[in-house]
Amino acid sequence: MDPVHNPFKPGAGLRPPILAGRDSLFGDFDIVRRRITELGEGDRSWVLTGLRGVGKTVFIGELERIALNEGWIVAKMEVRKGHPLAAELASTLASGLRQASGRFDRAKLARLLGVFKSFTMSLNLGVVKLDLDIAPAAGYADSGRLAPDLTDLFVELGQTARELGVGALILIDELQDATAEEMAAVSTAVHQISQSSPVLPLFLVGAGLPSLPSQLAIANSYAERLYQFRRLSTLGESDSRAALVQPVIERNAEWDVAALQVALDAANGYPYFLQEVGKAVWNFAPGPRFRLEDARVGVDIARDEVNSGLYQSRWDRATPAQRDLLRALASKGDGDGVVVRDLARAMGRSSASALSVPRDELIKKGLVYAPERGVLAFTVPGFHQFIQAQD
Ligand SMILES: Nc1ncnc2c1ncn2[C@@H]1O[C@H](COP(=O)(O)OP(=O)(O)OP(=O)(O)O)[C@@H](O)[C@H]1O
Numbered sequence: 239m240d241p242v243h244n245p246f247k248p249g250a251g252l253r254p255p256i257l258a259g260r261d262s263l264f265g266d267f268d269i270v271r272r273r274i275t276e277l278g279e280g281d282r283s284w285v286l287t288g289l290r291g292v293g294k295t296v297f298i299g300e301l302e303r304i305a306l307n308e309g310w311i312v313a314k315m316e317v318r319k320g321h322p323l324a325a326e327l328a329s330t331l332a333s334g335l336r337q338a339s340g341r342f343d344r345a346k347l348a349r350l351l352g353v354f355k356s357f358t359m360s361l362n363l364g365v366v367k368l369d370l371d372i373a374p375a376a377g378y379a380d381s382g383r384l385a386p387d388l389t390d391l392f393v394e395l396g397q398t399a400r401e402l403g404v405g406a407l408i409l410i411d412e413l414q415d416a417t418a419e420e421m422a423a424v425s426t427a428v429h430q431i432s433q434s435s436p437v438l439p440l441f442l443v444g445a446g447l448p449s450l451p452s453q454l455a456i457a458n459s460y461a462e463r464l465y466q467f468r469r470l471s472t473l474g475e476s477d478s479r480a481a482l483v484q485p486v487i488e489r490n491a492e493w494d495v496a497a498l499q500v501a502l503d504a505a506n507g508y509p510y511f512l513q514e515v516g517k518a519v520w521n522f523a524p525g526p527r528f529r530l531e532d533a534r535v536g537v538d539i540a541r542d543e544v545n546s547g548l549y550q551s552r553w554d555r556a557t558p559a560q561r562d563l564l565r566a567l568a569s570k571g572d573g574d575g576v577v578v579r580d581l582a583r584a585m586g587r588s589s590a591s592a593l594s595v596p597r598d599e600l601i602k603k604g605l606v607y608a609p610e611r612g613v614l615a616f617t618v619p620g621f622h623q624f625i626q627a628q629d
């Protein structure tokens with residue numbers, strides 16, 4: 239089939255043709271949206287977690303689109319290791335504010351812009367170009383400490399949004415890579431928002447790997463009660479089917495039943511793999527009907543793509559001691575995690591603590607995480623199969 243018309247979209251943050259299986263989350267966000275729009279009242283912010291490639295970035299991209307459609311003030315950022323969160327946030331918020339200053343009465347934004355200026359100056363964030371001639375607001379966001387200054391900024395943003403009759407949406411992707419201090423500051427600021435009565439219409443969505451809730455809890459003792467935790471899982475059978483079938487039908491092609499089943503079995507509900515398989519089968523299939531043979535070849539091509547793009551580089555980065563641990567973990571499958579004590583036993587080690595060095599290193603590299611104390615799991619779906627196939 240003509241690759242130019244290929245609807246599938248494998249790749250980080252690329253919007254798939256069908257965003258399958260997320261209706262109930264969108265429904266929940268719609269309640270937040272309506273509360274804010276109709277009542278001017280916020281809600282408990284979200285922490286969204288999921289394994290690599292399940293669709294976190296795509297999902298928050300959709301939330302951004304919805305909020306922008308509503309005329310809200312929106313800031314979307316991605317935490318990058320070694321880069322201060324405050325600086326990234328300030329630069330994305332600057333563009334949100336620049337857009338707002340074109341849409342709203344400047345007088346109503348003046349205070350917020352002043353607090354924003356204080357925030358950037360006191361935290362030495364360098365020059366954040368606002369292209370607006372504004373003086374810093376004395377006494378606000380100017381302590382030079384992240385938690386109180388971020389709190390002042392969020393409160394002012396929430397109050398301004400309320401006065402303007404809109405909401406403010408802050409989206410922070412890869413939040414697991416923030417420092418504990420940054421996480422604590424974000425939680426402190428969100429806490430302050432939720433303390434006002436009624437709750438200010440500022441909504442924050444932090445997205446990250448499944449380790450994020452416990453990282454937030456360590457950084458801040460009340461984080462567990464502060465947020466609503468939402469999990470993006472791999473897709474069930476009928477959602478996977480929709481993700482593969484609908485985009486094809488819309489372009490006047492179709493899957494043979496057996497071909498579809500081969501693709502579904504291979505992808506196993508993993509959204510990123512569904513896109514890779516869909517793309518490969520489409521490109522390989524000669525005709526508008528995808529046959530069993532097309533699916534088999536497509537699955538192999540897709541698997542090569544996923545291996546080289548996702549698994550191989552992670553495997554290459556692991557030291558021999560780390561690989562031993564990964565192998566042991568892989569031999570137990572792809573479930574919700576394996577007890578480290580059992581891994582130690584399987585590896586002939588005396589105790590779980592004998593594995594603590596490679597374990598900590600692999601967590602730092604983002605290859606595994608601890609779903610709970612003393613348990614280990616992969617951050618990437620399907621990694622176990624790749625490892626099992628290595629000599
Ligand atoms: N609901 C969905 N239905 C079908 N495909 C999806 C869905 N969500 C995401 N995808 C596809 O999965 C791939 C990964 O999406 P995305 O980059 O959003 O994942 P992620 O969770 O942010 O991954 P990472 O943790 O690596 O950042 C993309 O190719 C995207 O098109």
Ligand SMILES: [Mg+2]
Pocket residue numbers: 250251294295296411
């Ligand atoms: Mg992502």
